[in-house]
Amino acid sequence: MFLVASLIVNGIILGLIYATIALGFSLVLGVSGVLNFAHGILFALGAYMYWVLKDLMGFWPAMVGAALIVGVIGIIVERVLVRRIYGEDPLFGLVITMGFAMAVEQVLHMIFGAAAKTINPPEFAQGVLFIGDMIIPYYRLFVAGFCTVILGGTWLALNNTSFGAIVRAGMYDSEMVSALGHDLPMLRTIVFTIGTMIAAISGVLASSIWSLKPGMGAAFLMPSFLVVLIGGLGSIRGTILGGLIIGLTTSLMSLVIPRFVDIMPYVIMAVVVYFWPRGLLGKQNILE
Amino acid sequence: MQIKSITRDPYLYIFLIFALYPFYPFLGKFISLGSELLLFFIFTLSFNLCLGYTALPSFGHGALYGMGTFGAALTFLHLTPGMGIECALIIGGIAGMLGAAAVGWVIRNKKGIYFAMLTVAFSQVLFGLCWRWDEVTGGESGLTGIARSSFLGMDISGSIPYYYLCFGFFAACAIIIRVIAHSSFGMTLQSIRQNPIRATYLGYNTGFYKFLVFTLSGFFAGLAGALYCFLAGAAFADIFDWTKSGDVVIATLLGGGTASFYGPIVGSLIFLICKELISAFWEHWLLAYGLFFVLIILICPRGLMGLCDRKEQ
Amino acid sequence: MAILSVSNLKKSFGSNLVTNDICVDFQEGELVSIIGANGAGKTTFFNLLTGMIKPNGGTVMYKGADITGKPPYETLKHGLSRSFQVVSLFEEMNVLENISIGVQSALGLRANLFKNFKKNDEIRVRSEEILSQIGLFDKKDFPVGAISHGDRKILDIGMALSNRPETLLLDEPMSGLAKGERSRITDLIEKLRKTTTLIIVEHDMDVVFKISEKILVLHQGAVLAFGDPEAVKRNKKVQAVYLKS
Numbered sequence: 014m015f016l017v018a019s020l021i022v023n024g025i026i027l028g029l030i031y032a033t034i035a036l037g038f039s040l041v042l043g044v045s046g047v048l049n050f051a052h053g054i055l056f057a058l059g060a061y062m063y064w065v066l067k068d069l070m071g072f073w074p075a076m077v078g079a080a081l082i083v084g085v086i087g088i089i090v091e092r093v094l095v096r097r098i099y100g101e102d103p104l105f106g107l108v109i110t111m112g113f114a115m116a117v118e119q120v121l122h123m124i125f126g127a128a129a130k131t132i133n134p135p136e137f138a139q140g141v142l143f144i145g146d147m148i149i150p151y152y153r154l155f156v157a158g159f160c161t162v163i164l165g166g167t168w169l170a171l172n173n174t175s176f177g178a179i180v181r182a183g184m185y186d187s188e189m190v191s192a193l194g195h196d197l198p199m200l201r202t203i204v205f206t207i208g209t210m211i212a213a214i215s216g217v218l219a220s221s222i223w224s225l226k227p228g229m230g231a232a233f234l235m236p237s238f239l240v241v242l243i244g245g246l247g248s249i250r251g252t253i254l255g256g257l258i259i260g261l262t263t264s265l266m267s268l269v270i271p272r273f274v275d276i277m278p279y280v281i282m283a284v285v286v287y288f289w290p291r292g293l294l295g296k297q298n299i300l301e
Numbered sequence: 302m303q304i305k306s307i308t309r310d311p312y313l314y315i316f317l318i319f320a321l322y323p324f325y326p327f328l329g330k331f332i333s334l335g336s337e338l339l340l341f342f343i344f345t346l347s348f349n350l351c352l353g354y355t356a357l358p359s360f361g362h363g364a365l366y367g368m369g370t371f372g373a374a375l376t377f378l379h380l381t382p383g384m385g386i387e388c389a390l391i392i393g394g395i396a397g398m399l400g401a402a403a404v405g406w407v408i409r410n411k412k413g414i415y416f417a418m419l420t421v422a423f424s425q426v427l428f429g430l431c432w433r434w435d436e437v438t439g440g441e442s443g444l445t446g447i448a449r450s451s452f453l454g455m456d457i458s459g460s461i462p463y464y465y466l467c468f469g470f471f472a473a474c475a476i477i478i479r480v481i482a483h484s485s486f487g488m489t490l491q492s493i494r495q496n497p498i499r500a501t502y503l504g505y506n507t508g509f510y511k512f513l514v515f516t517l518s519g520f521f522a523g524l525a526g527a528l529y530c531f532l533a534g535a536a537f538a539d540i541f542d543w544t545k546s547g548d549v550v551i552a553t554l555l556g557g558g559t560a561s562f563y564g565p566i567v568g569s570l571i572f573l574i575c576k577e578l579i580s581a582f583w584e585h586w587l588l589a590y591g592l593f594f595v596l597i598i599l600i601c602p603r604g605l606m607g608l609c610d611r612k613e614q
Numbered sequence: 615m616a617i618l619s620v621s622n623l624k625k626s627f628g629s630n631l632v633t634n635d636i637c638v639d640f641q642e643g644e645l646v647s648i649i650g651a652n653g654a655g656k657t658t659f660f661n662l663l664t665g666m667i668k669p670n671g672g673t674v675m676y677k678g679a680d681i682t683g684k685p686p687y688e689t690l691k692h693g694l695s696r697s698f699q700v701v702s703l704f705e706e707m708n709v710l711e712n713i714s715i716g717v718q719s720a721l722g723l724r725a726n727l728f729k730n731f732k733k734n735d736e737i738r739v740r741s742e743e744i745l746s747q748i749g750l751f752d753k754k755d756f757p758v759g760a761i762s763h764g765d766r767k768i769l770d771i772g773m774a775l776s777n778r779p780e781t782l783l784l785d786e787p788m789s790g791l792a793k794g795e796r797s798r799i800t801d802l803i804e805k806l807r808k809t810t811t812l813i814i815v816e817h818d819m820d821v822v823f824k825i826s827e828k829i830l831v832l833h834q835g836a837v838l839a840f841g842d843p844e845a846v847k848r849n850k851k852v853q854a855v856y857l858k859s
Contacts, residue, residue: 042414098598103416105602107358108554108594111543112592113594114591116587119585119588123585238418239422242422279422283423480728483731485724495705499773503776504724506687510725513725
């Protein structure tokens with residue numbers, strides 16, 4: 014019983030992390046129509062930047078520093094690479110961002126080596142919480158809380174600010190954004206940068222749960238894909254729902270069929286795509 | 302007239318160049334590289350039916366190739382051990398075709414980016430399945446010890462005979478794919494690429510034809526994969542990795558598959574030789590590999606052949 | 615019996631009701647024009663008839679068969695074809711090939727893997743027949759980007775003829791054309807009306823009142839008037855909202 018409960022709690026925490034990672038991916042896809050394969054490597058860069066900075070300045074400043082550095086990298090990537098392929102064949106965006114991701118992954122390899130690095134959670138979140146037989150590290154609770162803040166904050170910003178209204182309009186019809194006199198290229202740069210910074214922050218948060226490896230970006234890219242396909246584009250609630258579904262499936266299925274745990278989310282995705290072509294909560298968007 | 306049209310046919314020169322490959326100085330020593338090139342040509346030509354002719358952005362074609370490899374390997378090891386490889390090759394092709402049909406049916410009406418995402422996702426399923434289901438696929442260690450023996454009674458265990466078997470398959474597939482590209486069906490595909498809405502109004506159920514071409518392409522990809530399993534003498538799970546799908550996309554784009562029928566062959570040739578050379582001498586060759594992707598899109602997204610001609614007449 | 619019968623057809627995009635309870639019967643062999651201000655729902659009406667978009671309610675019957683919401687490639691089989699307001703061609707092909715795509719479909723060769731398209735005489739002969747009929751035979755080898763706008767409009771209609779439809783919907787066949795070129799389209803329409811039921815969306819009132827047997831006036835997604843040109847002209851409601859402006 015406690016086992017199931019603890020799997021559920023873990024699944025929810027995992028789901029919130031997945032949703033947060035997928036958030037930036039989904040925003041960029043929605044507003045710019047680009048399948049950003051570099052999202053994973055930007056997440057990994059966030060984690061590595063944090064590893065470099067944390068001993069110099071402590072947890073919070075290092076997190077902000079990592080987010081800023083990776084945010085600047087994001088601006089450069091968008092301006093130099095991604096901008097060229099707006100409106101082109103979707104494979105172009107996929108290939109160029111994937112090439113960038115592979116190159117950066119090798120650079121991480123060369124600088125930091127292939128060996129995995131582990132990072133201890135920050136001091137204020139060490140230790141574990143016991144509920145009966147259930148053990149939950151405080152750090153995971155902290156991460157879950159932090160992810161909730163990011164997701165909720167983005168949701169509020171999208172729904173209650175004028176900038177959010179422009180972003181939502183951009184997801185619905187990017188032509189409309191330019192027609193209304195807004196600067197579409199600028200909007201795309203800003204959304205890409207925000208997405209990148211959220212990815213970097215998720216990288217910082219994830220680095221103390223899983224270990225640091227150059228390949229960690231690629232490993233977290235696929236869940237973002239699935240979150241978007243299951244939850245649907247253009248809806249933050251969809252992203253959260255998609256994240257939770259994947260988190261809970263991965264967690265609970267380890268009880269039933271441990272070997273094929275990584276395949277289950279794909280099976281769910283296939284079913285969802287077949288019956289809900291836009292994803293569970295997807296809205297009409299620019300990709301249709 | 303007849304002779305003139307034959308001597309103008311680019312296939313004649315491609316076939317001539319590769320017919321003599323084993324006898325070239327230096328290159329002739331890398332005979333399995335030659336076979337690999339030929340198989341990759343089949344693979345890219347099949348892929349180009351999807352990308353170049355129908356504008357289907359499939360990013361999971363490596364998985365279809367992999368299904369061919371494992372289909373053939375499993376057939377050869379369990380159903381026809383010690384016998385010729387004919388049966389295994391056919392089953393490899395059919396495996397690729399069935400895989401493509403299953404996926405294609407689900408995603409046939411999806412547009413651009415969704416199609417690309419779903420093909421990526423489905424190829425990841427196979428990667429995971431192949432990795433975990435080790436009783437069947439050998440998991441991490443793969444399936445090894447696939448010693449090819451004969452094809453239709455001919456001994457093909459040597460590398461030169463096998464090269465010529467691959468050459469024969471390449472020639473046959475290349476001609477068939479060209480016939481298809483120039484057929485009514487090929488024209489159907491082009492009309493769907495150029496204006497899907499008008500095609501619908503002219504009686505074309507576009508989703509169905511996308512499904513058909515994806516399935517057909519799966520057969521050729523599977524066949525290439527099956528031939529590869531006997532070339533390598535093994536089947537490993539990493540064949541389902543992205544890089545295989547990435548290879549075929551980039552080779553096709555490099556050659557200008559969206560603009561030219563023969564482009565993908567030229568692109569594959571340049572791409573594979575560069576890849577072999579760099580990866581042989583540099584540990585971090587993936588860095589160059591990644592940058593190569595970026596540069597191609599930045600410099601010539603329509604590919605090398607796209608620079609000189611439009612869709613070949 | 616009506617060849618095409620529409621009842622209670624409704625369509626809304628979000629909270630925007632663009633087609634509101636349209637009921638109308640088209641008789642075989644008639645030439646009906648549809649008029650109405652921009653945004654009256656004329657193109658949406660065509661899209662609904664041909665199954666490009668699915669209605670929220672109502673039915674479309676063609677010769678007694680229910681074709682409501684069936685996709686365009688199905689409605690075409692029933693004999694319903696259309697042209698486009700903004701010409702919709704295969705831009706990388708030449709004039710002959712554009713027609714041939716439709717002819718090949720009509721001949722059921724869509725999925726033929728081995729018959730060479732260019733060397734297929736059956737397709738070529740029938741395509742050339744259509745080109746002669748619409749007067750574009752001389753230009754059959756021109757890329758479609760190299761012919762005039764008037765020719766492109768005519769080619770667009772020609773493509774819709776390739777399946778020998780019984781009923782043809784023409785969406786603003788004269789939009790963007792100079793006076794001189796319009797007569798080519800009216801000539802073509804006069805030729806077509808002998809064999810085909812025609813439903814035409816058009817803004818040129820002189821032409822509409824000259825050629826039509828019946829006129830359907832749409833206003834804000836609903837039928838304002840339907841009848842012969844004289845009756846429509848006299849209709850008070852039509853005069854109030856449309857003709858006087």
